[in-house]
Amino acid sequence: MAPTNSLRRTGVALLAATTLVALPAVGAGTGASAAVAAENGSRTWHGGWAASPQPPTAPFAPNWSEQGFFDHTVRQVVRVSTGGTRARIELSNRYGTTPLRIAGATVARTDEGASVQPGSVRRLTFGRERSVTIPAGGTVHSDGVPLEVAALQSVTVTLYLAEPTGPATFHSFASATSYRAGGDHRYDRGGAAFEETSDSWYFLSGVEVSGGPAARRDAVVTFGDSITDGVGSGIDADNRYPDELAERFAAAGEPRGVLNHGIGGNRVTNDTVWAGEKGVTRFKLDALSEPNVGTVVVLEGINDFGGNGWQGFPAGPTPEVSAEQLVEGHRSLIRQAHAKGIKVIGATLTPVKGSFYYTPVNEAKREAFNRWVRTSGEYDAVADFDRALADPADPDRILPAYDSGDHLHPGDAGYRAMAEALDLDAF
Structure with missing residues (x-):
């Protein structure tokens, strides 16, 4: 992002x-x-x-x-x-x-x-x-x-x-x-x-x-863009949502590897000149190459929608991406994970109203994609980060207490809310 x-x-x-x-x-x-x-x-x-x-x-x-x-x-x-x-x-x-x-x-x-x-x-x-x-x-x-x-x-x-x-x-x-x-x-x-x-x-x-108490094939990979990467969290605070998830596992007496493969600005469907290869390409190189992975959580796509109309990226906008094209990209990620026997959890895209990404067209795409995540049954489980962060008075906007200030990236409290929204039994 x-x-x-x-x-x-x-x-x-x-x-x-x-x-x-x-x-x-x-x-x-x-x-x-x-x-x-x-x-x-x-x-x-x-x-x-x-x-x-x-x-x-x-x-x-x-x-x-x-x-x-x-x-x-x-x-x-x-x-x-x-x-x-x-x-x-x-x-x-x-x-x-x-x-x-x-x-x-x-x-x-x-x-x-x-x-x-x-x-x-x-x-x-x-x-x-x-x-x-x-x-x-x-x-x-x-x-x-x-x-x-x-x-x-x-x-x-x-x-x-x-x-x-x-x-x-x-x-x-x-x-x-x-x-x-x-x-x-x-x-x-x-x-x-x-x-x-x-x-x-x-x-x-x-x-x-190696040599720790957990020897199961139970590592968790979090895959995505800047919201997985932790942009907006405090420096040296370890408050990204994957960090908070690791703390929940440890507090439950079942610590396990939680491996953060987010890249700020990354997209599912298009390579970018400053944020790496598209997600469907790097998924194998990054997420699926880790040892003893049991589950991947995928949160990615808001840059696919927002970046095509915003001139602030270093290389300018990328091609227009429809909700259907993003869904096809996610289906590729699901197929890649399942081919290796890995469970994959799909996450809804978080609110962006008030940010430089927000337009009525982009919002319609975000809502259409989120409906697919929630209702299609194609992911093994769903992490509804959209509802976890939304302001009840204006659900298209991040709750102010969770906002880092740009109305796009959560702050530390928002990342904690994301981790708490995950059902540990889903892993």
């Missing part, structure tokens, strides 16, 4: 002119031995945290993606939704045009800001090597390391990038602070060296855990 004033310090991603498809994961890492591959393959890994990769660009505000890194340490803090006794990370060079060299990496339990807890720093290896080269378009997992981490606990991943990376694969709207320092500071416990900050994530696309 389009940026509000509160978003202008956050970068957004550009879709490359030629779409690059991620190569298969590089096993346990370049040069991985058969023993390491067997160890990683035999262990049951669960997604603890995830973010969808995006191509580098910065149309709204500066970030580090276009310039990339050279002799920099990048420290990123993420909260895992389920815990375990071992951890590993996933790094993506999906949109890189040259091989990416990671000189070294660590993972630790977070203290405050860029600092980490004493005694928790673990050196990460890749096929038992301290460094790894990820081919252009590729993805790599680190080897697993012993690290006790609880559900809803934050971990800090630190990457040392000694050689020029070129433009960086990243995730634009992180709603979280990343840190950068010159030189090699991957083992620093304190955060004093990390004087630069950004509101995006770089190269890091996943944190996985």
Whole structure:
């Protein structure tokens, strides 16, 4: 979705002119031995945290993606939704045009800001090597390391990038602070060296855990646009609706992976030059590639309707999309999920009255699409986010208490209401 004033310090991603498809994961890492591959393959890994990769660009505000890194340490803090006794990370060079060299990496339990807890720093290896080269378009997992981490606990991943990376694969709207320092500071416990900050994530696309109490095939992927991504929520607050859903699972004594694959501005039916490939394309790459997924929640389509008439997008409007075309796009997502034995929950599109997306034509499309979600029976279950957020006095508008201020994106209270509207038994 389009940026509000509160978003202008956050970068957004550009879709490359030629779409690059991620190569298969590089096993346990370049040069991985058969023993390491067997160890990683035999262990049951669960997604603890995830973010969808995006191509580098910065149309709204500066970030580090276009310039990339050279002799920099990048420290990123993420909260895992389920815990375990071992951890590993996933790094993506999906949109890189040259091989990416990671000189070294660590993972630790977070203290405050860029600092980490004493005694928790673990050196990460890749096929038992301290460094790894990820081919252009590729993805790599680190080897697993012993690290006790609880559900809803934050971990800090630190990457040392000694050689020029070129433009960086990243995730634009992180709603979280990343840190950068010159030189090699991957083992620093304190955060004093990390004087630069950004509101995006770089190269890091996943944190996985094993050895925890939950071994069922029960991870949940939330898939969509900026409302899934958490635009409008507080920075470093972990108040996106997927975060709030993870808190509900933990409070019920059944923590499980809740993996956020929202991209701000993304659409179901059309690629965009700043918000990634269309949903029907990236669904397989992002949502369905996660380990041990049982359910996907799909909330996407308001950009398909709103973006075609709004000139504020960096590349201008995209083609007109009808309610019927959006329905066909969602049917593709349903078929893809069911082909892998994954349950899929469809969400109604949330109110937009008062926003730059609102027109009588767009509202008629939104209402027609929502009727299909509610009544067709094609989704396995329905999440009625429209009614959860609507103002009873004006149902086409977000309740003011839930509004971030742009009449399009919820604020923290709105995201909490969305999570509470989900029936946990549906999972």
